Amino acid sequence: ARSLNIVQVISLSFCLPAVAEVKLRDDQYTLDHMRAFGMYNYLHLDSWYQDNVYYIDQFGRVMNLSVTLDTALQKPREVFRLPTDLTAYDNRLCASIYFSSSTWVTISDGTGRLYLIKSGKRGNSASEKWEIVFNEELGNPFIIVHSVSFVKSDKHSVAVLLLRVEKDELDTKGSGFHITLEWVTFVEMNKASKYEIYKRRILQGKSVPHYASIEPGGDGLMIISYKPFKFVQEKEEILEEKDDKKTTNEKKDPLYYWQQTEDDVTITVNIPQDITKEDVKVHFSPDNICVTLKDQPALMEGKLYSSVDHESCTWIIKENKRCCI
Known part of the structure; x- marks a missing residue:
């Protein structure tokens, strides 16, 4: 349905320094660069306080704009200033903000530096x-x-998902980049509110995700993308204890891969x-x-989400020793 109602537009003119916009460089020529950085929205809505939006200006100041009850924009006010001089970096991306909770904020200055902020x-x-x-x-930025x-x-944690478009030296036939x-x-380390990295995990794919987020409890990721993402590195940075022991997790390949169209479900085992x-x-x-x-217990067994035409189901063994169902 298409609405004929007029969309209300609220505007405000001011003479403060402009948004810290970053243009794509000549070496950032792919569609993925355009989707990730060239079409970036520099105005950030605070979903915890929906009458407030933020942007970062050319001086590295985080500016807040709020909408009052009479649907007018208040003048921008500075709430935070990045200690980095953004203009000193040639190889940088747009600065980005994400509001982790009603009192926590994460900021990237676009140079490769991450800020974890307790905002009140x-x-x-x-x-x-x-x-x-x-x-x-x-x-990298x-x-x-x-x-x-x-x-x-019983410990407070913050999980952040970062995106880079990086040069792929092994890709000689594609764009030459991976995501x-x-x-x-x-x-949180102690009552002095000091925080340290607990885990860093790396995934790679060949297309910018349409959607990517961390589960609310920090236990997993939800990714929607044209091409798959796989863990390529699980760099455990478990904080050292007094006995200086390190804990590592064993990487396991998934049991199966699953794809679906309007007509077919394909499972690769x-x-x-x-x-x-x-x-x-x-x-x-x-x-x-x-x-x-052979005579082993079932490799994969389970109830399907919905009924299928089981008489039309088929399977083959491919050359790479994968069973395609």
């Missing part, structure tokens, strides 16, 4: 005080895609190299599937 209750000048609790260089604040094991998502988790087609058995029913190898 925003929109109320009496209790609003932006305090940096983490400030560190995290590698990035933008912030998403961030969440949560409590786990990197870095999932960083911070944890990895099978051992010594398995032949005669060793594989796939049983279909309208609402269930079972895959077994």
